[in-house]
Amino acid sequence: MKIIVAGTGYVGLVHAAVCSEYGHEVYAYDNDINKINAFSSGQAEKIEQYVNEPGLAGIIKETVGKYLFFSSDLKAIIEGADAIFLCLPTPPNLNGSTNLVFYDAAAEDIAQVLAERKDGRRVVLVNKSTVPIGTARHLQEIIKGHNVENFGVASNPEFLAEGTAVTQARKPDRVVVGCDHEADFKILCRVYSQFVNHVRIKYIETTPETAEAIKYVANTMLLTYISFWNGVGAKIGENFSNVRIDDLRLGVTADDRISTWGSFVSNGAGGSCFGKDIASLIYQLRSVNVSTKMLEASYEVNEYQKVYLIERAITEAAFKFNNRTIAVLGLAFKKHTNDMRDASSIKVIESLLGKGVARVKVYDPLANESAKHVFDPSQNILFEKIEYYETARKAVEESDAVFVSSDCEEFRGLSRTIEEAVPPPYLVMDGRRMIPDFEELIAKGYSYLAVGAVAMTPENKV
Ligand code: UDX
Numbered sequence: 001m002k003i004i005v006a007g008t009g010y011v012g013l014v015h016a017a018v019c020s021e022y023g024h025e026v027y028a029y030d031n032d033i034n035k036i037n038a039f040s041s042g043q044a045e046k047i048e049q050y051v052n053e054p055g056l057a058g059i060i061k062e063t064v065g066k067y068l069f070f071s072s073d074l075k076a077i078i079e080g081a082d083a084i085f086l087c088l089p090t091p092p093n094l095n096g097s098t099n100l101v102f103y104d105a106a107a108e109d110i111a112q113v114l115a116e117r118k119d120g121r122r123v124v125l126v127n128k129s130t131v132p133i134g135t136a137r138h139l140q141e142i143i144k145g146h147n148v149e150n151f152g153v154a155s156n157p158e159f160l161a162e163g164t165a166v167t168q169a170r171k172p173d174r175v176v177v178g179c180d181h182e183a184d185f186k187i188l189c190r191v192y193s194q195f196v197n198h199v200r201i202k203y204i205e206t207t208p209e210t211a212e213a214i215k216y217v218a219n220t221m222l223l224t225y226i227s228f229w230n231g232v233g234a235k236i237g238e239n240f241s242n243v244r245i246d247d248l249r250l251g252v253t254a255d256d257r258i259s260t261w262g263s264f265v266s267n268g269a270g271g272s273c274f275g276k277d278i279a280s281l282i283y284q285l286r287s288v289n290v291s292t293k294m295l296e297a298s299y300e301v302n303e304y305q306k307v308y309l310i311e312r313a314i315t316e317a318a319f320k321f322n323n324r325t326i327a328v329l330g331l332a333f334k335k336h337t338n339d340m341r342d343a344s345s346i347k348v349i350e351s352l353l354g355k356g357v358a359r360v361k362v363y364d365p366l367a368n369e370s371a372k373h374v375f376d377p378s379q380n381i382l383f384e385k386i387e388y389y390e391t392a393r394k395a396v397e398e399s400d401a402v403f404v405s406s407d408c409e410e411f412r413g414l415s416r417t418i419e420e421a422v423p424p425p426y427l428v429m430d431g432r433r434m435i436p437d438f439e440e441l442i443a444k445g446y447s448y449l450a451v452g453a454v455a456m457t458p459e460n461k462v
Contacts, residue, residue, distance in 0.1 A: 001191050003027070004077060004084040006106055008035055008070070010165065010272075011128055011158050012087030013051045017059040018169040020068035022194055027069045027077040040070045052338060052366075055166035074113045080121065082187050084110060085156070086139075087128045096279035098132050107139055111146035124184040126154040127208075130215050130277055132284050136178065136208035152184035155208040157215035162271065163336040174202040178211025216284075219277040224298040225262040226269045230451070231301040234265040237452035238312075245433075245452035265452040267348070267405060267431030268306035270333030272341040275302070306347040309403070309429045309449060310355070316455035317447050319401060319427050321355035327399040328352070329392050329414070330406025330432070331364035331371045338366040340374045344431065345405040349375065352403075353382040360386045363395035365408055393417050401427035404434050415441045424458070 001024045005016040008030040016028040030036055038046035042064040044057035060068060071077050088103045107125075114123065125143065127136055136153045143151055155178040160168045175195045177188045185205055195201045206214075233252075237245035245265060253260045269275075278299045282292045313319040333343040340346070349360055364371065368388045375383040389395040392410065396402055396418055404411050411434040418428065424445030428435065431451055435441070438448045438456070447457040 001025070001082040001187070002080050003191065004029055004074075004081050005087055006030075006074075006084060006110065007087035007089070007129070008032075008039060008050075009087060009089060010051050010053065010162065011160070012085070013039070013060075014053060014056060014160060014165045014169050015085060015087060015128060015158065016068060017056055017063065018166065019191070020063040020066075021059055021170075023067060024191065025067060025069075026063075027071055027081075029071055029074055029077065031072055033072050036070045036072045040064060053165050054163065054336075059166065074109060075116075078113050078117050079119050081123050082121075083124050083126055083191055085126045085128045086110075087158075090129050090131055092276045092279055096283040098130075098276075098280045098283075100131070100135070100138075103129070103131065103135075104142065107142045108146075111143045111148055114143065114148040114151065115146040120150055122150045122152065122183055122187065124152045124154050124179070124187050126156045126188070127212070128156055128158050130157060130219075130273065130280075131155075131212060132280060133209055133212045133216070135212060152179060152181050152187075153208060154179045154184055154188060155211035156188065157211060159215070159218065162339055163334070172201060174204055176204045176206065176211045176214050178206050178208035180208065216277055216281045219273050220281055220295055220298065222262060223269055223274040223278050223302060224294070225259065226266070226274075227298040227301040227305075229263050229265050230268065230305045231297075233263070234305075234452040237265070238454055241454050265433065266305070266344075266407070267309055267451055268302045268304075268344045270306075270342040270344050272339065275299070275342045303347070305451075306344040307351040309431055309451065310348065310351050312455065313401070313427060313429055313449055317427055317449055317457055319447075321352060321357050323356060323358045324400040325359040325361060325398060326352050326357050327361045327363070327392075327395040327402040329363050329395060329402060329404050329411055330408050331362055332367035332406055334406055335408045336366070338364075338370045340367055340370045343367075343374075343406075345371075346374060348403055348405050348431070349386065353385060358385065359399075361389055361395040361397075361399055362386055363389045363392050364406070365410065393421055396421045398422070399426075401429060403429040403431060405431050407432045407434060412436060418446065419444065 003024050003026045005012045005028045008028050016026050020026040042061040047057040088106050091099045093099045136155045140153045179185045196203050237243050249263045253263050282295050285292050331345045375386050377383045415437050427447045429449050433450050442456050445458050449455045
């Protein structure tokens, strides 16, 4: 099949690369010429400057120029296309609704080019990015407005998690395809022939609106599950001494019906999807006058979870933040990524600055550079108090407390680093329960405050 992928962000590039592996002729289109040049080079260093996903650069290197082509000229690649996948950024507006500015602009460009094509063969425009229920219909109107003939619209949401996107794109648990016409289902069946009639992969054909809704319900369900553990499990561990949260998790998730994923209590879930999608679904349901109590609770628990350890430090460990130096370890929203979108660390650092800390010493193995764009001192003068370090040890030195905000494996060795770098009294705030040997820290006079457990100070060892 001849496939066009419009938008070479994290979703589009992974999709284009994996489709090219299956022998389709894939043209990845983006209006950012720098990206196009970087990807066309097939060189890992250049590709990973934009999208750093394990295994991705390797596929591009293998298929570029054979099955995979990059272009910023839509006209030059449009003839003969069977499917055009729209993989565009859909950021949130302040009120939670989805901003379709980039999406609409790309749809207009595609419509104009389609109107002028000569081949006249059936082409299906497929939404891959997460878009509000009804967007495929909206796309249909845009394309119709340009008198394009013989086209269909479809919704085919992606369910990839960052860090494992390539593996998941090669072996998804399900492929959801929503179309209006048999001809369009047929085209997508050929695009995804390796997944149709698969023994394990569920290939689900439905309406475009259902496919759009599946994505929102899936992501809100996952966030609700995390919020359930953070809002119920963690709170039990924090308020009843002698309740061990890890054993609680094991005992509950021993039931096959209850998932282990999501039961790891944390200082909130971040990333490009969860917060944005639940906010969008709340907005969509409110627009049709539906009560959204449950979704609001999931969202609020998650947002509060990001910063409440700082409040607990004040009330439970009598810690004073004013004029102190705090180390923050783990800036990205999870390990193995430099993605800062909706990362808990943003709320943590803003809250620390709001409490009048003198310095924030930060470290992340991958995200220091992307964090500098988020904490831009020209946007907020307080961000000048943030200092970036190349190791956890350097960030911890000369600090009065540390906040662990992501689940990078190296933080498991943090107690040793702390003991060597700073003497007690010292407060460790563990948002990810990354320090298994915390009891040794307490024995040596440090204080330890973790999600899911009562505060432990030398006075209150429990
Ligand atoms: C997520 C969904 O998993 C994916 O299906 C969807 O398509 C996009 O959003 P991603 O954002 O890449 O993927 O991250 P994921 O690995 O799911 O983690 C999301 C957040 O939840 C992270 O901050 C993670 O640390 C946190 N998390 C995850 C927990 O706090 N506890 C857990 O038990 C699991």
